[in-house]
Amino acid sequence: MVFRVTAFDVAQRAGVTQPTVSRALNGSPKVSDETRAKVLQAAQDLGYVINQNATRLRRGETMxxxxxxxxxxxxxxxxxxxxxxxxxxxxxxxxxxxxxxxxxxxxxxxxxxxxxxxxxxxxxxxxxxxxxxxxxxxxxxxxxxxxxxxxxxxxxxxxxxxxxxSENEGGGRIAARYLLEAGRKHPVFIGARASQQRQFGERYAGFAEELQKSDITPPAIDVDESLSREEQGVEAVRALLQSGQPFDAIFAACDLTALGVLRALSEAGISVPERVSVIGFDGIRAGNYSSPPLTTIEPDxxxxxxxxxxxxxxxxxxxxxxxxxxxxxxxxxxx
Amino acid sequence: MVFRVTAFDVAQRAGVTQPTVSRALNGSPKVSDETRAKVLQAAQDLGYVINQNATRLRRGETMxxxxxxxxxxxxxxxxxxxxxxxxxxxxxxxxxxxxxxxxxxxxxxxxxxxxxxxxxxxxxxxxxxxxxxxxxxxxxxxxxxxxxxxxxxxxxxxxxxxxxxSENEGGGRIAARYLLEAGRKHPVFIGARASQQRQFGERYAGFAEELQKSDITPPAIDVDESLSREEQGVEAVRALLQSGQPFDAIFAACDLTALGVLRALSEAGISVPERVSVIGFDGIRAGNYSSPPLTTIEPDxxxxxxxxxxxxxxxxxxxxxxxxxxxxxxxxxxx
DNA sequence: TAGCCAAGTTTTAACGATGTCGGGTTTAAG
DNA sequence: CTTAAACCCGACATCGTTAAAACTTGGCTA
Missing domain, CATH: 3.40.50.2300 (Response regulator)
Structure with missing residues (x-):
């Protein structure tokens, strides 16, 4: 067993009682500077480290x-x-x-x-x-x-x-403005909007609200929540292509979905960002390494x-x- | 302050002493089945949860x-x-x-x-x-x-x-065999081999050893360790291209470096895997999303x-x- | 000079568990 | 029927700390 220094040992060396050591080290005002100095010196000499378990038991809080x-x-x-x-x-x-x-x-x-x-x-x-x-x-x-x-x-x-x-509605609005400024006319939202994921609903709400100002009502592809986020992006693009509706921009509910979107578009031979712009949400690191690197809305x-x-x-x-x-x-x- | 149930409360309800509660709950053989049942019942009735801090102070271990x-x-x-x-x-x-x-x-x-x-x-x-x-x-x-x-x-x-x-040498050998089987003749290693990163040295050792069997001595591009792993890949490819030496495969010391390699090759207009194969080490998730997705050696x-x-x-x-x-x-x- | 206050300590008592020791019961052996 | 050995369980001490209460001082007031 390893020898450990307790506050009692420090007290002996400093010539005071053990509770005084506690007060000195905890910065209590009820201890003279002189005593505090002695205690600090003794603590340092002995290499004293407080036993957190004792403190926690006594104080009832764990930090x-x-x-x-x-x-x-x-x-x-x-x-x-x-x-x-x-x-x-x-x-x-x-x-x-x-x-x-x-x-x-x-x-x-x-x-x-x-x-x-x-x-x-x-x-x-x-x-x-x-x-x-x-x-x-x-x-x-x-x-x-x-x-x-x-x-x-x-x-x-x-x-x-x-x-x-996150400021999801604000993020949705930023995404909308970004796509509009890039000259996109047919943006689509992809994500489990109707699912339990409240954040996605908020992202869509901000997105739609901002586009509404330009008289655009963005369609939303609701996805199967049992799939992984990435697969959701892949499947949504397939459904989108099959539906035949025109689109030139995709706002994905999260970055993993956006990466799935990029993959599906690439497999379908659709160039990004030339024919379709893609924007995600989250700022995950993998977004840096996709081809092309993923534009996204990133929380602080x-x-x-x-x-x-x-x-x-x-x-x-x-x-x-x-x-x-x-x-x-x-x-x-x-x- | 929130009321908390202690072993003492349980003891009172079960009609035993507090240490007996401790023994009963800790599965000590020195307590009768009957008493144990009473204690367990009382503990459940009161919703007793042990206070870990007390246990830790007493036992001197924290789990x-x-x-x-x-x-x-x-x-x-x-x-x-x-x-x-x-x-x-x-x-x-x-x-x-x-x-x-x-x-x-x-x-x-x-x-x-x-x-x-x-x-x-x-x-x-x-x-x-x-x-x-x-x-x-x-x-x-x-x-x-x-x-x-x-x-x-x-x-x-x-x-x-x-x-x-990781089994770094073994991984290096696997990478070597993989590249040989893919018909590559001029593989190159990229990584901070000489740095403090022992693992990279081991990866290279296995790689070189295996290639040696086919009479190939793979050159290694040592990189500046002050750069990020990814930048190391980018810089190494630039140096490699500038040197003019032929290469048709790259084994990067880690996946982040490999992703940097992919980016640099892409920027240089060199197609992967057609002209150059790239293999990394680590199995990070971002490797799934690069273009092309990164082949790698992944630890269990x-x-x-x-x-x-x-x-x-x-x-x-x-x-x-x-x-x-x-x-x-x-x-x-x-x- | 008695009385009081404040500052700085020591004394004492927890916090909630575990481990050691020893005594009282029960069971088995003589 | 006595006695020893199991077998359980209670009493007590302890882990290292903090908080409150009690107690010294010394200085100041009345």
Whole structure:
């Protein structure tokens, strides 16, 4: 067994009692500068590191947030969407800035999440990030609006959940203006608009609203939500081609779908962006490597992380959610 | 404050003492079936969930592993390489299977990692995943081979660190055979072979060894390690073209580099795979979306996670590392 | 000089679990 | 019928910290 230095050891060396060490190190005002200096010196000499478990037991808080990543049924979130990695990185940065640790889970049934993290006091709050393509996972969080439960989610299939989301309508409008400026006359939306994915509906709404100003009513190809996002793009393009309706631009509900769209168009011999413009939503890295590189609407990842963390901290403090919309911007690439 | 049920409450309801509750729930043989049933019933009635912090303080172990993700200096690991997301997902699955929680960090100086996680008893062991392009971060782990420190890393710039790696030489040989079978006569290796990235050197070694059997000595384009992996591919192709040496196949040290290679070749008007075959290493998702889709050597991610976790558990138990090589396989796509 | 206040400490008591020890019951052996 | 060995379970100590209460000082007021 390895020898560990406790606050008691520090106290002995500094010639004070152990609680004084605690107060000195925690910056309590009720300790003289002289004593504090002695304690700090002793702590440094001995290489003292606080035992977080003792603090947590005593204080009843963990300074830890749990992040639960939900992929499609039977699939890890890593396979479902690389977007989540960016989001996770941003959440990690925001949590670290606030002094919080991050516990992540890619596994387990949602029913157990609270037992494992919240009830067992492993985390003070919980951030849920996942695909709406896993409705069973979300079912649990629906109606879990009890005040003592501190959680916030990204996206969310329902408006009444505690979500943080992109400025989807604004993003849709940006996409519309971009396509109009590129001289497109027949834009089409592809995405699971009618599904549980509220964000997609919002994206379409902004898109349609903006185009309406130019007297264009963009058709929307609703897709089969049981397919992967990418396959959705492929299938939608096939359906679109078969329908025979004219189109010269596609706004895909998300980047993975847009990549599927690019593939399907390429296979059909339709050149992008010459004959058809394609724009996605999310700003995933793979969009850089497609041919042509994917133009997209990208949320401000840093703010996304900040808002998720800030809002869950609000919940922990018993306060309501504050800002919940993440601004987006157009990233022009080649499509 | 929210009411929480403790083992003491359960004990009262079951009509036993609190330590008996502990024994009953932990499956101690020293408790009668009858008593155990009473305790279990009481626990269920009250919705008892154990307080992990108390257990951890008492037991001195946390059942938690820390994962530290290291990106390029000033960059989050999420930006550096999407490969890490797959690895993280696999580690999470393996840890969950062993009953371990996962604490992740994308931040902080390596000097603080042990203080934060190991010394403060927030984690029993540590898994370091990161790019060799951040030498300062690795410097700390060098020489940190003290037996009481339980850590394992992916990749690693030095052979004497506690690493887990892909079957790099085997992968190099597979790449070589693949290119030979495709009828290629002038294969080239692109990658920071001479850098601190040991894995790249191994990939080249296997590649060269296998080609040697056909009396081919593949040239290697060593690249500037200060560039991103992708830029390395771009620059290497430019250098290659400028040198005027003939080539009809490229084995890139990693997928991001391969994607850079594809881009540079495309810009130079060289068709893939007609004039030049390209093969990468890592199996990142973005390789699916390039044009053409990237052929690559992919490690078995599940095993990668298992081995990282297993080896760090070995370290925790004071045992040596066991299997450390992750098998790889060829993923044929279009390049 | 008694009385009081404030500052700085020590004392004491948790937080919620686990492990050791020992005694009381029951069962089996003598 | 006694006695020893299992077998259970309760009492108590403990992990390392923080918070509240009690207690010293010294300085200042009345």
């Amino acid at each position: 830890t947030l749990a992040v639960v990543l939900i992929g499609r049924a039977g699939e890890s979130a890593t396979e479902t969407n690389p977007f989540y990695f960016s989001l996770l990185g941003s959440v990690a940065a925001a949590a670290a800035a606030k002094g919080y640790n991050l516990l992540v889970s890619f596994q387990g049934s949602p029913e157990n999440f609270f037992g494992q993290y919240d009830d067992a006091r492993q985390a003070d709050g919980m951030i849920v990030i996942g695909t709406t393509q896993n409705p069973e996972a979300w079912a649990y969080f629906r109606g879990l609006d009890r005040p003592e439960k501190a959680w916030v989610c990204w996206g969310a299939p329902d408006d009444d959940l505690r979500w943080v989301r 990842f840093e703010q996304a992380g900040d808002l998720l963390v800030q809002n869950v901290l609000n919940r922990i403090a018993g306060e309501p959610l504050t800002q919940r919309r993440v601004p987006v911007q157009l990233v022009k690439r080649g499509s | 938690t592993l820390a994962v530290v993700l290291i990106g390029r200096a000033g960059e989050s690991a999420t930006e550096t390489n999407p490969f890490y997301f797959s690895l993280l997902g696999s580690v999470a699955a393996a840890a969950a299977a062993k009953g371990y929680n996962l604490l992740v960090s994308f931040q902080g100086s390596p000097e603080n990692f042990f203080g934060q996680y190991d010394d403060a008893r927030q984690a029993d062991g540590m898994i370091v995943i990161g790019t060799t392009q951040n030498p300062e971060a690795w410097a700390y782990f060098r020489g940190l081979d003290r037996p009481e420190k339980a850590w394992v890393c992916w990749g690693a710039p030095d052979d004497d660190l506690r690493w887990v790696r 991610f599940e095993q990668a996670g298992d081995l990282l976790v297993q080896n760090v558990l070995n370290r925790i138990a004071g045992e040596p590392l066991t299997q450390r090589r992750v098998p790889v396989q060829l993923v044929k796509r279009g390049s």
